[in-house]
Amino acid sequence: MGRWGLLLPAAIFLALFYFYPLGSMLQISLARAETGLLGTLGSVFARPDLRKVFGFTVYQAALSTLATLALGLPGAYWLARFRFRGQALLRALTAVPFVLPTLVVAAGFSALLGPRGWINLGLMAALDLEAPPLALTQSLGAIVLAHVFYNTTIVLRLVGDFWSRLDPRLTAAARVLGASRGQAFRQVTLPLLAPAIGAAVLLVFIFDFTSFGVVLVLGGPRFATLETEIYRQTIYLFNLPTAAVLALAQLLCTLALTAVYARLSRQTAVPLNLRAARDTRRPLQSAGERLGAAAMVTVLVGLLVTPMLALALRSVARLEADRGQSGPVQPGLTLAYYRELGVNRRESLFYVPPVTAIWNSMSVAGATVVLALALGLPAAWALASASEAASGPSGMQLPAAALARSALARGDVGAAGGMIDSGNATGPSAGAGRRPAAGRGAALTALDALLMLPLGTSAVTLGLGFIVALDAPPLDLRASPALLPLAHSLVALPFVLRSLAPALRSIRPRLRQAAAVLGASPARVWREIDLPLVGRAVIVAATFAFTISLGEFGATAIIARPEYPTVPVVIYRFIGLPGALNYGQALALSTLLMLVCAGGLLAIERWRIADVGEF
Amino acid sequence: MPILEMVGLVKAYGGRRAVDDVSLALEAGEALALLGPSGSGKSTLLALITGLETPDAGDIRWEGRSLQGVPTHERGFGLMFQDYALFPHRDVGENVAFGLRHGQRLRRTRAQIERGVSEALALVGLAGFERRDVNTLSGGEQQRVALARALAPHPPLLMLDEPLGALDRALRERLLDEVRGILRRLGQTAIYVTHDQEEAFAVADRVAILRAGRVAQAGTPAEVYARPRSRFVAKFLGLHNILRGQVEQRNGQLTAVTPVGALPLAPGERAPAPGAAVSVVVRPEEVAAAVDGRGDLAGEVIEKSFRGSRNVVLLRVGPQELTVAFPAAQPLPAVGETLALRLGPGAVHVLPDGADD
Numbered sequence: 001m002g003r004w005g006l007l008l009p010a011a012i013f014l015a016l017f018y019f020y021p022l023g024s025m026l027q028i029s030l031a032r033a034e035t036g037l038l039g040t041l042g043s044v045f046a047r048p049d050l051r052k053v054f055g056f057t058v059y060q061a062a063l064s065t066l067a068t069l070a071l072g073l074p075g076a077y078w079l080a081r082f083r084f085r086g087q088a089l090l091r092a093l094t095a096v097p098f099v100l101p102t103l104v105v106a107a108g109f110s111a112l113l114g115p116r117g118w119i120n121l122g123l124m125a126a127l128d129l130e131a132p133p134l135a136l137t138q139s140l141g142a143i144v145l146a147h148v149f150y151n152t153t154i155v156l157r158l159v160g161d162f163w164s165r166l167d168p169r170l171t172a173a174a175r176v177l178g179a180s181r182g183q184a185f186r187q188v189t190l191p192l193l194a195p196a197i198g199a200a201v202l203l204v205f206i207f208d209f210t211s212f213g214v215v216l217v218l219g220g221p222r223f224a225t226l227e228t229e230i231y232r233q234t235i236y237l238f239n240l241p242t243a244a245v246l247a248l249a250q251l252l253c254t255l256a257l258t259a260v261y262a263r264l265s266r267q268t269a270v271p272l273n274l275r276a277a278r279d280t281r282r283p284l285q286s287a288g289e290r291l292g293a294a295a296m297v298t299v300l301v302g303l304l305v306t307p308m309l310a311l312a313l314r315s316v317a318r319l320e321a322d323r324g325q326s327g328p329v330q331p332g333l334t335l336a337y338y339r340e341l342g343v344n345r346r347e348s349l350f351y352v353p354p355v356t357a358i359w360n361s362m363s364v365a366g367a368t369v370v371l372a373l374a375l376g377l378p379a380a381w382a383l384a385s386a387s388e389a390a391s392g393p394s395g396m397q398l399p400a401a402a403l404a405r406s407a408l409a410r411g412d413v414g415a416a417g418g419m420i421d422s423g424n425a426t427g428p429s430a431g432a433g434r435r436p437a438a439g440r441g442a443a444l445t446a447l448d449a450l451l452m453l454p455l456g457t458s459a460v461t462l463g464l465g466f467i468v469a470l471d472a473p474p475l476d477l478r479a480s481p482a483l484l485p486l487a488h489s490l491v492a493l494p495f496v497l498r499s500l501a502p503a504l505r506s507i508r509p510r511l512r513q514a515a516a517v518l519g520a521s522p523a524r525v526w527r528e529i530d531l532p533l534v535g536r537a538v539i540v541a542a543t544f545a546f547t548i549s550l551g552e553f554g555a556t557a558i559i560a561r562p563e564y565p566t567v568p569v570v571i572y573r574f575i576g577l578p579g580a581l582n583y584g585q586a587l588a589l590s591t592l593l594m595l596v597c598a599g600g601l602l603a604i605e606r607w608r609i610a611d612v613g614e615f
Numbered sequence: 616m617p618i619l620e621m622v623g624l625v626k627a628y629g630g631r632r633a634v635d636d637v638s639l640a641l642e643a644g645e646a647l648a649l650l651g652p653s654g655s656g657k658s659t660l661l662a663l664i665t666g667l668e669t670p671d672a673g674d675i676r677w678e679g680r681s682l683q684g685v686p687t688h689e690r691g692f693g694l695m696f697q698d699y700a701l702f703p704h705r706d707v708g709e710n711v712a713f714g715l716r717h718g719q720r721l722r723r724t725r726a727q728i729e730r731g732v733s734e735a736l737a738l739v740g741l742a743g744f745e746r747r748d749v750n751t752l753s754g755g756e757q758q759r760v761a762l763a764r765a766l767a768p769h770p771p772l773l774m775l776d777e778p779l780g781a782l783d784r785a786l787r788e789r790l791l792d793e794v795r796g797i798l799r800r801l802g803q804t805a806i807y808v809t810h811d812q813e814e815a816f817a818v819a820d821r822v823a824i825l826r827a828g829r830v831a832q833a834g835t836p837a838e839v840y841a842r843p844r845s846r847f848v849a850k851f852l853g854l855h856n857i858l859r860g861q862v863e864q865r866n867g868q869l870t871a872v873t874p875v876g877a878l879p880l881a882p883g884e885r886a887p888a889p890g891a892a893v894s895v896v897v898r899p900e901e902v903a904a905a906v907d908g909r910g911d912l913a914g915e916v917i918e919k920s921f922r923g924s925r926n927v928v929l930l931r932v933g934p935q936e937l938t939v940a941f942p943a944a945q946p947l948p949a950v951g952e953t954l955a956l957r958l959g960p961g962a963v964h965v966l967p968d969g970a971d972d
Contacts, residue, residue: 510698511702513667513687514694514696514702516666516687518765519689519768520688520713528717529702
């Protein structure tokens, strides 16, 4: 079985559960329109209101991405390069918001900034006001803030993890060669980080571009993006052709972005001798460094912890009147909202105790991890080894390598090794391999983009596609418990691949060669070298798959059966209802989900350090 | 009959031939050094033998059978990588055990593997290092682990790619002796790649000097050093006093008439007939200071440099500069003064391919 064979499971999966549903949906949607696809595209974008929706979508996504980078890059630097007390805790903490469902994030900001949130309630109590004085939610600022809160972790993880393993001696070498601190950063660190930063920017932008829950809850009706508009057109207006065209426009945008990124990443990636993060971190030394670290920790904790804290505290605080309750409210602590979760007050058949919903969510997430890794691992390996062959450097010594070695004759082994490996990319054979492989490189670019497609497809679109296509033979999965894991794996697969492929690609070819020379067959090389070395990436990938599944809302809201809801669906049911009890229950469930996610994440972090260790 | 034969090997990267029609053979138990500057194709040659690269033309035969189509992991050779390529996620023992566990030729029991590991580690002087983390080892220790890992499965052919390249000088000299001792003790058939002639001479029974993918000269170290064929080989071996001249018969002896004067050729030199243009090399160690001032040559001292056991002196003789070495204890004239030289009988050697630069 060649390397293309390894892509087969993922390809079949995509064909069945992505292209087929998407095709069915577009077909059905467009069948109602009389003017065909181009006519519909033209007619939809001739409408100023939809043009405005498109413009706002891009605007808020760009703004959110910039703001996320502005916080995430300095954060990545301090976390990657320095060693200070509480670092592991901070790192774990910063991961928590990202694993939270959009609805929990929205609930958190609502509990902080909303009309029923701490700030407004506090001001009302202090100034004895009748109504909330500040309209902090339902604004662009709230959307951007939530996106920053939500996505900073992507930058911290993707850029920070890579940065922490980048050999600091490369920068040291540049400094010794006469580069200033800034020059060394611009000419050595930044280019080497570029693929990681590019990946982060791409993911953050696409996340913001297709963001659903945050815009729906915190933006309100004034701020429609493509995603909420597709939802509105489909669910409320039943205008499937318009929804389909909007979905198509969204898809084309994200596809183009992904293709550009795939091209860029292959041009900039070089094999690096990654080092253990343990060896690259140093203690804070100067007062400036301490100040910077303190400022970074304060800002991160302030932004990331405050809404979570607001949410948790608000869920145990009785601050406003229950529905139908009269008289003054006795403010105080209460567990009423939590006790209420298990009570079927409405005696509805569809009412599911949140405990069951949590169980549902966990089992769906577990199945998603298994499925996404089973599909993603072979595919990532195929992609990584194919791109290695396409850029074709032999692992053996090349002139550039010898130069590096003689320059570093008295230096230590690690630094020389790093330069030698990056020398491979600039040696004569690197350029040589590229030309004959150009066709394969193009195929690879296309394939890479193809596997990223679900990421750029709105969750609402995916959900609708499932409903439309998978409810009749040949694929009737309406009653299947596999429906949610399938949908969630579709969303998670790009993340799994993006976590795995770069790590696989960065394994030094020399190690595989050494194993082969020592008698390990290709399968053994994979098991003994690649698998353990990407262990960390596998865990990151599994974490992604798990948390994405737990938090997935757009598709789930549409395809989950009423008697089999996941936690986000139940939260959405409660948050949409008036009254302190319902709001409290939504916050209580959000808090529970937050704790479950954080607990799972902490467990994984701990297990990662204990088992895989540093390398 | 040679155990390993390379026949007309060619390997090109994008039109540039890294290995260009190389034919070499290796007897069982022999240690061959591939010596050459960087980019001369030494490492590519190793990649071809191990199967990490496929030749564009030519064949490699092991015990008379072609290795074409035999994948790397089934060849059973040992290779010690230049930067060691130790597996960072495995401890020392697991690194050394790797080839014992995965070797195709023998299934080994756990006890056999453990014994193999401890034997290999003992061989390189790292007994008891089994559970150490490879990332915390010093450069010299890593080098020994890499050697132990390559040796442990008892490969019939061991290749070493610049094994001492990354080490500092003192360590290099010590480890060089150890590597040589180990190879000799095991009677190991080996190919040793280096750009350092001292290393090559110390380790190898035979050396092949490579230049731009071709074999410039092959032979025993003594042969190659005594009779370099070309200016390239002479210069690469550190023989920098290369003069152009013409062969003449003088006083019943063949001499080369050069810009610095008429130099008697070493006896037994297969020089071309009188009148032919030649390049000759003057060996610095065969040149002595003429105490009485009446030497074969005289020149002005331009530079003196102290090298521990000897002084290296740069002289200007006529239009030419010559480098000569003297014992450190010998008193020498100051810079700017004149020094007379006497040539020993084997001092002047004709380069047969002298026209080849």
